[in-house]
Amino acid sequence: MSKVKVMDHPLIQHKIGVIRRKDTCSKDFRTIISEIAMLMCYEATRELKLTDIEIETPICTATVKELQGKKLAVVPILRAGLGMVDGMLSIIPSAKIGHIGLYRDPKTLEPVEYYCKLPADSEEREVFVVDPMLATGGSATAAIQMLKDKGVKHIHFMCIIAAPEGVKKMQECHPDVDMYIGALDEQLNSHGYIVPGLGDAGDRIFGTK
Ligand SMILES: O=P(O)(O)OC[C@H]1O[C@H](OP(=O)(O)OP(=O)(O)O)[C@H](O)[C@@H]1O
Ligand SMILES: O=c1cc[nH]c(=O)[nH]1
């Protein structure tokens, strides 16, 4: 069964409180989404493996730690996932970026695929799929299936707000994928929006509604 880590860091919780407010403007919303993504990335990379290497300091030879093995990739689910990329790159600047385009059909709530472009060596990378919202789980499970179909094996999922329905669907469909969640909310409403949530993350990031 996948590991589910709900963030308890006070800075993350405070910032999530600010983006939930309906009067937080697009500019502030974008900035804070990026800051949360950076803080969550710090937590989500806590278990990356290290190896010892020998280096020369200006004083002597020393054994230091270096990230071992697999390189990293960040894969945002368009559009809203784009808002998390810069924050993550600010602390893992060498990560490659893939893009998966999916939108949720407003009537059926089913994900509709429109784009997929991944780094050439994604199969060898530790991939972090990012999207601020996990609602029914349709988009995240479909995106992760697209990655698996292309041979990606080491997948983690990061979202800022999750509904219990989405977490359950992820665990059923992808029990091998760890989940890092900023806040676990109560439920979905009849339109498939997370309650209390923060509304439509993509629209709030890009100012489209
Ligand atoms: O778990 P689900 O029920 O699939 O809902 C979550 C999805 O809905 C939102 O995207 P949206 O369809 O609004 O696209 P957008 O990012 O382009 O706004 C959100 O960013 C997720 O991708
Ligand atoms: O609450 C929700 C649900 C899906 N997508 C969003 O952006 N917000």
Ligand SMILES: [Mg+2]
């Ligand atoms: Mg949207």
